[in-house]
Amino acid sequence: MRQLEVRDLKAGYSRDIDILSGLSVTARPSQLTTIIGANGVGKSTLLKTIIGQLAVREGSIRYGERDLAGVATRELVSIGIAYVPQGHALFKDMTVAENIEIATWSFRSDKERARRARRRLFERAPYLEDFRQRRAGLMSGGQQRLMQLELALMSDPELILIDEPTVGLDPKRAEVIYTHLRQLVKDEGRTILMVDQNVIAGTEVADYIYVLELGSNKLEGTRAEFDETYRDTIADWLF
Numbered sequence: 001m002r003q004l005e006v007r008d009l010k011a012g013y014s015r016d017i018d019i020l021s022g023l024s025v026t027a028r029p030s031q032l033t034t035i036i037g038a039n040g041v042g043k044s045t046l047l048k049t050i051i052g053q054l055a056v057r058e059g060s061i062r063y064g065e066r067d068l069a070g071v072a073t074r075e076l077v078s079i080g081i082a083y084v085p086q087g088h089a090l091f092k093d094m095t096v097a098e099n100i101e102i103a104t105w106s107f108r109s110d111k112e113r114a115r116r117a118r119r120r121l122f123e124r125a126p127y128l129e130d131f132r133q134r135r136a137g138l139m140s141g142g143q144q145r146l147m148q149l150e151l152a153l154m155s156d157p158e159l160i161l162i163d164e165p166t167v168g169l170d171p172k173r174a175e176v177i178y179t180h181l182r183q184l185v186k187d188e189g190r191t192i193l194m195v196d197q198n199v200i201a202g203t204e205v206a207d208y209i210y211v212l213e214l215g216s217n218k219l220e221g222t223r224a225e226f227d228e229t230y231r232d233t234i235a236d237w238l239f
């Protein structure tokens with residue numbers, strides 16, 4: 001299993017400002033790594049740079065032997081990487097079936113693969129059958145979020161990059177998403193790098209935790225280390 005290694009990364013939007021100013025993060029194989037930090041420290045920017053939406057100015061991003069700097073976003077699926085952006089990314093006015101069609105676009109030239117992916121999707125998420133011909137926006141917020149995750153899993157990724165998967169959900173629905181993510185790691189051996197604002201639940205499901213501050217590393221440790229040293233004061237960290 002491959003490891004994602006981000007080393008001394010510098011990246012940003014406008015030419016003269018680095019939002020990430022030397023950030024290092026590792027996503028260990030078959031582990032859930034959570035990155036937390038206040039609004040605007042650069043968590044989403046990190047994911048956008050890993051997936052090639054922003055250029056690497058300095059430093060490196062490697063996935064196993066593969067150098068990801070300069071790799072186009074559309075190539076990630078073939079490398080075994082899926083990205084789940086923040087918020088609802090479903091086409092709410094389109095049916096569930098149409099959303100699934102769009103999600104298989106990246107392997108449209110391989111009809112057998114697309115068929116397999118669809119079959120796997122309905123095995124994994126049988127509840128989607130009932131919604132097949134209904135508008136995706138009619139599902140609850142939690143169901144939409146789960147579906148978004150399942151669509152990303154259609155390519156059978158080894159590494160999942162996920163941005164604030166529970167934002168806007170109530171704690172019960174958030175718990176369902178976190179449990180699902182945990183299963184993807186523990187039962188299926190996938191690797192997850194998750195960016196989260198939820199410092200309590202988001203760190204409780206993690207194997208390893210990074211805390212960022214303005215584009216660089218502040219703290220890091222295993223969940224056990226984190227629990228021992230920071231759990232009591234975590235309520236003060238509600239960013």
Ligand SMILES: Nc1ncnc2c1ncn2[C@@H]1O[C@H](COP(=O)(O)OP(=O)(O)OP(=O)(O)O)[C@@H](O)[C@H]1O
Pocket residue numbers: 013014019037038039040041042043044045046197
């Ligand atoms: N498209 C963009 N163009 C210019 N600046 C941007 C863009 N997106 C984000 N930024 C800036 O980059 C900085 C980091 O933003 P980023 O979205 O990575 O933060 P974050 O840690 O994910 O915070 P949040 O939890 O609020 O999403 C912020 O100052 C933000 O204003």
